Amino acid sequence: MRTAEVDPLTEPAARVGRAWTTTLSLANGAIWVGWYGPLQILLAIQAEDLAPSGTSKETVLAWVTGAGAVVSLAANPLFGALSDRTTSRWGRRTPWIVAGTTTGAAALLLLSAAPSVWWMAAAWCLVQLTLNAAFAAVTAAVPDRVPRLQRGSVGGWLGAAQLLGVVAGTGLATAAGGTVAGYAACALFTVAGVLPYVVRHRDLRLAPAHRPPWNTRAFLASFWLSPRRHPDLAWAWLTRFLINVSNSVVLLYLLYYLRDRLHRPDPDEGVLILTAVNGLTMLATVVVGGVWSDRTGRRKPFVIWSGALMAVATGLLATWQTWPGAIVAAAILGIGFGVFTSVDFALMTDVLPEAMDRGKDLGVINIANSLPQVAAPALAAPIVTYLGGYRVLYLVAAVIGLVGAALVVRVRGVD
Structure with missing residues (x-):
């Protein structure tokens, strides 16, 4: 080849x-x-x-x-x-x-x-x-x-x-x-x-002449992307991190929410149904949102409105605590997250600092997908146990998602 x-x-x-x-x-x-x-x-x-x-x-x-x-x-x-x-x-x-x-x-x-x-x-x-x-x-x-x-x-x-x-x-x-x-x-x-x-x-x-000389200290130091030197990347990373924290909080205790708050007789089946609804609506919007963003040449409005839509869905879990409310929330969450997934990926590639370091920088960016899986349990457990239960948990998650979506306006190099 x-x-x-x-x-x-x-x-x-x-x-x-x-x-x-x-x-x-x-x-x-x-x-x-x-x-x-x-x-x-x-x-x-x-x-x-x-x-x-x-x-x-x-x-x-x-x-x-x-x-x-x-x-x-x-x-x-x-x-x-x-x-x-x-x-x-x-x-x-x-x-x-x-x-x-x-x-x-x-x-x-x-x-x-x-x-x-x-x-x-x-x-x-x-x-x-x-x-x-x-x-x-x-x-x-x-x-x-x-x-x-x-x-x-x-x-x-x-x-x-x-x-x-x-x-x-x-x-x-x-x-x-x-x-x-x-x-x-x-x-x-x-x-x-x-x-x-x-x-x-x-x-x-890559031509060998373009590869930088090997220096272990410089290689390790390159994984730190200074927010001061790369503010657009920092704000975009923080947007992705916060919205993923919000989404992880929603999913983390879904089984317990259905069992303990909504008193579903079969919470396992309930999780499967909500996952299917969420997946179908996400699949319906993930490509459409990306194509629409390409045609308009804009990224930030799609991130803002998809984040706001996910926050609405999360807020519904706090305020409309019924089985129909959970189904509606799952559908709206899928719509928002589908658009966010494709457009946020495009936005992240648009703010990469150096062509030479695309793979490394995207790897650092992907930490914003993985780290919320660690942060979400640390945030959710004390709220559910001591600070007001599921209503407060999902309201906090909605606020976190809204803040994340709002922060994308600080990205200056992308429309």
């Missing part, structure tokens, strides 16, 4: 075709299959089977997934930075997509054979490490190849693929008939889904 004869450090001008977008989206969705088959189904089954006497399955699952989350936080920017500096004949990103996917599939098979909690934790951390290598490279391919006024629509397709990847991973893990078969199915799908992009499309090659 030859590499594309285009300077990867220039701002892309030529629009990418449907085949490129489709295969990259498929690769993105396949990576999410490798993550969410385990996260939704398989790890929970293993935790129950492997939990030592006197230790609950919930504790084992929390410990294993928490360790994996820590690895993910570090791996994404690290591998993004390494792909930035790769001068392989196969390009900057493709070697990491191939290596990350194949070793990730092997790690999933290793995880399926775990005889103990320690093995399970180590293998899951390896899955996070390797699949993040592939994910960082897939994400960085967008600012490498896609012109600014096409990034909303491409981001929308990536977001739709991500959502479908979560569903497909859950379905494969459920239908395979056992944990070993479930892991094997997810591993096979992940590799097969990445292949079309790798085989059909040439990557951009």
Whole structure:
């Protein structure tokens, strides 16, 4: 496979075709299959089977997934930075997509054979490490190849693929008939889904002369993106972080909200119904919102109004505490988050400081997706327990989301 004869450090001008977008989206969705088959189904089954006497399955699952989350936080920017500096004949990103996917599939098979909690934790951390290598490279391919006024629509397709990847991973893990078969199915799908992009499309090659000389201290220091030097990136990062905190708070205690506040007879089924409603409305808007943003050439109004819509949905959970109210809130939340997902991705690629560091900078930005999963429990638990329960929790979440949406006006370099 030859590499594309285009300077990867220039701002892309030529629009990418449907085949490129489709295969990259498929690769993105396949990576999410490798993550969410385990996260939704398989790890929970293993935790129950492997939990030592006197230790609950919930504790084992929390410990294993928490360790994996820590690895993910570090791996994404690290591998993004390494792909930035790769001068392989196969390009900057493709070697990491191939290596990350194949070793990730092997790690999933290793995880399926775990005889103990320690093995399970180590293998899951390896899955996070390797699949993040592939994910960082897939994400960085967008600012490498896609012109600014096409990034909303491409981001929308990536977001739709991500959502479908979560569903497909859950379905494969459920239908395979056992944990070993479930892991094997997810591993096979992940590799097969990445292949079309790798085989059909040439990557951009970085000339060795353009790679900065290696300096460990400078490399480590590069992961700190000074808000003073890059204010647009800082405000955009904070917007994404706060809106994701709000969304994580909503989802975290949804099962308990249905059981303890709405007194649903089958809260598990209720969560499934709300998740389906949310997913359908998100899928309906994630591509449309990105295309609309591209056509208008604007990002900030879409972020503001989608954030406001999500805050309305969260407020409904606080003020209209009935089952119909929860369904309406789930639908509105999906509409808002769908638009936000695609347009915010485009906005983030628009404020990247340096072409040389696109992969690393997007990895740092992706921390704003992962960190809320840690921050949300720390915020939610004391509010539910001591400070007013679910009504106050969801009102606080709505305010956090509104503040996040409002802060995007501080981004000066994007309309």
